[in-house]
Amino acid sequence: MDRPITSEGVDGASLNEQELAAVVASLEPDQIISTKEKHHCPRRKLTRMEVIIFWSLRAYLIFMFGVVLYQILSGVR
Amino acid sequence: MAISGGVVITHEDIDRAHDRDRVSETRARRGPWSRARLLWLLVGPGILVMLGENDGPSMLSYAATGARFGLGFFLPFVVLTFVMACVVQEMTVRLGAATHRGHAELIFDRFGPFWGWFSMADLMVGNFLTLVTEFIAIRAGLGYFGVRPAVSVLGAWLVLFVALMAHRYWTWERITLVAAMFNLVFVPVALLSHPHWSAIGSALVTWKPFPGVSPEIILIVLSNIGATVTPWMLFFQQSAIADKGLTTHDIRFGRIDTLLGATLAALAALATIVATAPLFAHGMSAGNFEAAEFAQALRPFVGRWGSALFALGMFEAGMVAAVTISTSSAYAFGEVAHRPHSLNLPFQQGKSFYLVLILEAAAAAGLVLIPGIPLVYIVLVVNVIAVLAMPPALLFLYMLVNDREIMGDLVSPWWANILALAVVAVLVGAGLLFGVSVVAPHLLTLIGGK
Helix, strand or coil: CCCCCCCCCCCHHHCCHHHHHHHHHHCCHHHCHHHHHHCCCCCCCCCHHHHHHHHHHHHHHHHHHHHHHHHHHHHHC | CEEECCEEECHHHHHHHHHHHHHHHHHHCCCHHHHHHHHHHHCCHHHHHHHHHCCHHHHHHHHHHHHHHCCCCHHHHHHHHHHHHHHHHHHHHHHHHHHCCCHHHHHHHHHCHHHHHHHHHHHHHHHHHHHHHHHHHHHHHHHCCCCCHHHHHHHHHHHHHHHCCCCCHHHHHHHHHHHHHHHHHHHHHHHHCCCCHHHHHHHHHHCCCCCCCCHHHHHHHHHHHHCCCCHHHHHHHHHHHHHHCCCHHHHHHHHHHHHHHHHHHHHHHHHHHHHHHHHHHCCCCCCCCCHHHHHHHHHHHHHHHHHHHHHHHHHHHHHHHHHHHHHHHHHHHHHHHCCCCCCCCCCCCCHHHHHHHHHHHHHHHHHHHCCCCCHHHHHHHHHHHHHHHHHHHHHHHHHHHCCHHHHHHHCCCHHHHHHHHHHHHHHHHHHHHHHHHHHCHHHHHHHCCC
């Protein structure tokens, strides 16, 4: 790094070229917000088995929430 | 905003670069002091997540455990739940450091918007209910000192608001860390109760006396698991690691941070059980105690200062958790909605992030002040809901941390996968056992229950 960053809590517009270069050097490329926004992790295709597991756990969650609701209503009664 | 070599640099980048510079400079030096300073710079998310999870309902759950079952099976069981928490949270350390992205963002990107929004909705519902219980704990803790509910709840919300005013992750993290350390006030309370050290040692080694199997015990088991392992922790720690700017070089310190947090939180949890064990020994019923009632009931055993510390601990538990849990919601919303999400953002640039954080906390605080709302049921079920919501959240985590395309060589080794799957099995098993205990309690006799 040529020169440490001297300004903190400021906007990029108030830094000189050297300081901006130091910011870029301090961070890993995908830590820089503008780069991160441009490059998202690619979507992966779920296998049939994965979809089944996802939905099974979703059904488990809905069923168990019903159980909790039943318990609360029993308690109120 | 400015452009350097074709790269747009934001306020958030500059603050994060500052933090990274300090880490790089410290890492370049040699000697034990430099190592200690490096640890100081890199710890935070792990300690905050673990002490944050020692929240209002969790401390109430530990207090109820000590008061109803004394020293026995639940002491080592609570230690086991913290081991489970370490296994789970270590995965978020690797994910956050390797991808520099939050948990909700990764689910959204890798599995698509449907599952991204779905998992965020799960998180939001669970977080809102939990936040309500945090404000109940705050109200009850300060109520012990005669503070009126409206004053305590509004005051706590203002503290949360002020902590954000620095618009700097580092400052926010340090303020919250200092507050979180007050979770350890339960340790002097335990010491003031003159604990039976031999009984504690024996319980930790033998897991006895075992309380048997009954619907009430299953509820306590679930509450204690939910007091340690919950979905918001996954979202918070990974997002905080990305916001702090940790990289793959920092994973070892991230693990130490998590372990340190788990050790401190386990100490506070065990201390709470030990502190309320005299209520069990003297046959005092603590079935429907709230925080202030525990503090009052403990007074003959721990004295005026001890009970005041207990009430203060309840307030702190609620306060720190209110801060961390509302932050996890704000991170998740920003990640899924593709809005700016960082504690390094000035208010103007991070409006939606700060508004979600502040408004969610305000809604929970407001609910607590409505007269006649049956809050006791929310307190009872919030940890149970956390356990039930955990397996779907863990499945996403498990798949992401084994995804070579985003993790590279940092994918989980086989033994870590076995541990993670064991945690899922325990959570699903505990959830199903709870279901049986509610729907068909007579079936518990088949497994030796009463």
